[in-house]
Amino acid sequence: MDAGQLAHPGVEELEVGPILLALADENRRRVVAELAARPDDERLCASFDLPLSKSSRTRHWRVLREAGLVYQRSAGNGLYMRLRKEDLDARFPGLIQAVVAAD
Amino acid sequence: MDAGQLAHPGVEELEVGPILLALADENRRRVVAELAARPDDERLCASFDLPLSKSSRTRHWRVLREAGLVYQRSAGNGLYMRLRKEDLDARFPGLIQAVVAAD
Numbered sequence: 001m002d003a004g005q006l007a008h009p010g011v012e013e014l015e016v017g018p019i020l021l022a023l024a025d026e027n028r029r030r031v032v033a034e035l036a037a038r039p040d041d042e043r044l045c046a047s048f049d050l051p052l053s054k055s056s057r058t059r060h061w062r063v064l065r066e067a068g069l070v071y072q073r074s075a076g077n078g079l080y081m082r083l084r085k086e087d088l089d090a091r092f093p094g095l096i097q098a099v100v101a102a103d
Numbered sequence: 104m105d106a107g108q109l110a111h112p113g114v115e116e117l118e119v120g121p122i123l124l125a126l127a128d129e130n131r132r133r134v135v136a137e138l139a140a141r142p143d144d145e146r147l148c149a150s151f152d153l154p155l156s157k158s159s160r161t162r163h164w165r166v167l168r169e170a171g172l173v174y175q176r177s178a179g180n181g182l183y184m185r186l187r188k189e190d191l192d193a194r195f196p197g198l199i200q201a202v203v204a205a206d
Contacts, residue, residue, distance in 0.1 A: 016205040020127035024120050094201040102119040102195040 006065060006072050011087040014068040019092065022067035023099050027052060028060050032069055033100045035083035045072075045079040109168060109175050114190040117171040122195065125170035126202050130155060131163050135172055136203045138186035148175075148182040 023029050027050050035043065045061055052060070061081065064070045069088065070081045088096050126132050130153050138146065148164055155163070164184065167173045172191065173184045191199050 016132070016202065017127050017129055019205075020123045020132075020202070024123035024127060026120055029119070029123075092201060092205040094197050095205055098195060098197040098201045099119065099123070102122075102198055 006074065008065060008071060009068045011068075011084075011091060014087065014091045016092060016095075018067040019069060019088075019095070022063050022069055025060070025063075026103075028064055028069075029099065029103060031060070031064065031081075032083065032096070033103065035070065035081065036085070036096055036100050039083050039085040042073070042080045042082040045081050109177065111168060111174060112171045114171075114187075114194060117190065117194045119195060119198075121170040122172060122191075122198070125166050125172055128163070128166075129206075131167055131172075132202065132206065134163070134167065134184075135186065135199070136206065138173065138184065139188070139199055139203050142186050142188040145176070145183045145185040148184050 023032065030050070031048055034048065035041075045057070048057075050057060050060075061070075061072060061079065064081070065072045068084060071084055073080045083096075085096070126135060133153070134151055137151065138144075148160070151160075153160060153163075164173075164175060164182065167184070168175045171187060174187055176183045186199075188199070
């Protein structure tokens, strides 16, 4: 697989169970909240200030991506992430806002 | 402990992490959805039609109770449960509605 083309579930494949499981973790929830604050922006994964090892961070990015919460893209100088806000709002209206507001 | 007095977290102790973890399971989510459809009603736990063993059901009731999603009360003829709708709506506005609507 091309490093720039990570696998992502389609919008019709999104399921609320994996989404909630992904959001149950406070570090992942924090990442989603920061992305939701600027939903049009893509962000360098390395720019998130999390108290975690590199392998833990990598695992969290994968959980977020496989649940369908974020799009990830590998570019020359790193891995970028953005919230799948349109897809999430279409499939689960109000959910991301409610979760982000809950903390 | 009196069997009629199970321990429940106070409204100020509710945390979104355990709430989301509890709701990530489809059987627990189904129970919450059924309770949310009639939020003023207390319901006999045995009345939920779940494809689970008695011990699994008991574990799910405990997860729901400890997360603060439901009040449980043991009466002479069984265990009763109702959604903590007011507490949840106060602490996490829109969350339960969004989760219930997502399935």
